[in-house]
Amino acid sequence: MKLKAPVNVKWIANFINAELIGDDSINADGINEVHKITPGDISFVDIEKYYARLLSSEASVVIMNKVVECPPGKALLITKDPAGSYVKLVKHFHPFEPATKMISDTAVIGEGTIIQPGVFIGNHCTIGKNCVIHPGVSIYDGTTIGNNVTIQSNSVIGGDAFYFNKRDNAELRYLKLESCGTTIIEDDVEIGACCTIDRGVSGITIIGRGTKFDNFIHIGHGTIIGKNCLFAAQVGVAGKVIIGDNVLLYGQVGVSKDLVIESNTVVLAKSGVGKSLPGGKVWFGIPVQDAKDKMEELVWVKRIPELWDKMKTDY
Amino acid sequence: MKLKAPVNVKWIANFINAELIGDDSINADGINEVHKITPGDISFVDIEKYYARLLSSEASVVIMNKVVECPPGKALLITKDPAGSYVKLVKHFHPFEPATKMISDTAVIGEGTIIQPGVFIGNHCTIGKNCVIHPGVSIYDGTTIGNNVTIQSNSVIGGDAFYFNKRDNAELRYLKLESCGTTIIEDDVEIGACCTIDRGVSGITIIGRGTKFDNFIHIGHGTIIGKNCLFAAQVGVAGKVIIGDNVLLYGQVGVSKDLVIESNTVVLAKSGVGKSLPGGKVWFGIPVQDAKDKMEELVWVKRIPELWDKMKTDY
């Protein structure tokens, strides 16, 4: 996310009680987790194997837990708890704003849009024209919804990312990285009943134009879905996945995090996608393989007893 | 669905701007998708391989995209976009009626029934006696619920069917076939929390007497479930499935569309049902096979290394 105005790194160092190394004239204008860094950002790293990635990233300010040489044009903020410091900054610049009513006064709702009873719309949301939002839908702060979008009952749009900093020996093992990202639902999207679409940790979750979701679809934080996709019921897609256009996921398919599924892919029911998939093919299995190969494999498995018998009798 | 009064086909031709072939004195009294046609209906077809099916069906009026010879006693309405014309008719005769309050004034609620706070009940719904409807349940228009039914929190009854007309080269690939069907929950049914039971596209979804659903059950449009079935959590059943009585589906089972599962069937956890199942047997696997065969197969798979070794050493 971008800050409302640039903030000098000396102020940040003081705020999170960190040692400042490097260019103390730097002004940061955004906060982002490692996957979403843009120039001017504050980010953090606390695992040695990712130090180099952050130090060579476009981040202006890197919060980290080791003193290293500062690359030019950056500032480093050294602290024992970079994740905790990052969360402190997110909470300061993007505090949770409790709602006072079911539909925020800050909501902008387009002409012809029907908001059924019992819908919650948080702060700073925009909903386009000719949408139907059915009862019990919960739309978190900062969500943008296009035109001609239908959302069936009890779906949740823009919920917190499921994203934690692991602390191996702490009494509390998981520190929540507070979400400051958002969610965009493009035009002509249909979202079924009881779906959950999480917002980005610091980036944006996007559901592309004309895409249709059946019931119980789960979309993780920061995942980007293309246009005209069709997901059958109970499909789950983890965080930071990129899915192209015209992708067809059959019922109960699961997709692991950080993958790319290219356009025109079909994944058959109950499959588990654990790797990126090139476009235009049909996949099946746990883990997925080419659907035709998988079908043949199912036949081969049934022939094991025959193979066994053959070996005994023929030789 | 049936219309409130018969409508002459000339009026329909004019309304959807179609060419009329055949008997122009015909009055239609219903609108139904292909799977649910009854005499007097208007229906549509836009794929060549289904032309014969529609022309020999009991439909009185067939909207289609090719000029053919009209069978006696029927009228054909020729247009470039039969699905779009069908949707236009459904929207005209069965318009969405926005709600003005959480419980419609048109709802009929039986004696002894407890409606907890935060329940939505749409227009023209009937709920029987001695039911308990827990908070956050959303009951769409036209739903009928029997006596002694319990619905746990945040379930959605009668949501829109997930049913689209595919348009291969259009900017918007999927045209939603607006649902005008309904949902019937018979007596003594228990529906868990966060379940979704979609209504029929133009027909009826039925949950039979005494059937019990755990949480997160998904039932697709027009599916008919028999009596005294038990579905464990996270089971998904697609649209237009017919399930008999006393069927037991264990947790996370998935059932594909258009199948029949006969009475007294048991499907073990996490299985995928992709074909119709005769009654009285136990099934397991993705895709399902006889459970005993599947268990044996699992043992055979573990013996492959042994088979390999045997081949190497014995021969």
Add this chain to the structure above:
Amino acid sequence: MKLKAPVNVKWIANFINAELIGDDSINADGINEVHKITPGDISFVDIEKYYARLLSSEASVVIMNKVVECPPGKALLITKDPAGSYVKLVKHFHPFEPATKMISDTAVIGEGTIIQPGVFIGNHCTIGKNCVIHPGVSIYDGTTIGNNVTIQSNSVIGGDAFYFNKRDNAELRYLKLESCGTTIIEDDVEIGACCTIDRGVSGITIIGRGTKFDNFIHIGHGTIIGKNCLFAAQVGVAGKVIIGDNVLLYGQVGVSKDLVIESNTVVLAKSGVGKSLPGGKVWFGIPVQDAKDKMEELVWVKRIPELWDKMKTDY
């Protein structure tokens, strides 16, 4: 559950119209299903193979469907329908209390806790300090929630157990064993959107301190989850499971009822756990096996055609 005051067995015999055998001076002070019996309890048994278990349990009063010799210090209540009698007692001593508003006047809510709009809180619930309960969450009667707990939208806490008494030849095959148990969510727990955590039938469902749930998690009745566990989206855990600390369940995992999963276990995505698991290992598959063994098995299966060819050509 414990009763508010001890009740003499003669009153109980009269109330459920049962024949009393044994010590008629006994006062019972609790009602529990077989898995949760503590001294002083009323319980029931209607299946011959469990008679001995109940008669040697700590129950003070056993409702059963056969006349047997009464063990010392107990009372037996003989009736044709022990389950029905048990349900009658639960309903009498723990009647459902319909709510009159979204947040019960009996709710105790700690300092700093934010209850967003549209949240339902039933009777006799306690919520700790600094929690955030998002819109549409439904918290059933008797739930206890600790400090620093976040619950995302539309989750359901403390819903009825999915637990039935089967009656093979009855018109209604399943008699619901009404839940009189409760639910405890400990400090620092995060519960995602659209999760369902059922309360115990007569005992307690517990989510341990620091545990984090993604969206669509289902936890069955009476299940006890340890500390610092992490469950990815769409995981389902059946009733009466015991899970240790630091257990990691990946997306769409299913766990059958009555199992124990020891601490530091990891179960990979889409797996089905059908047996108890010792701690500290990684598991995969349907049904689960050691993950390394399963990965090797997947490779072996792909070698079947090679094995077949080898047999044909080498010998």
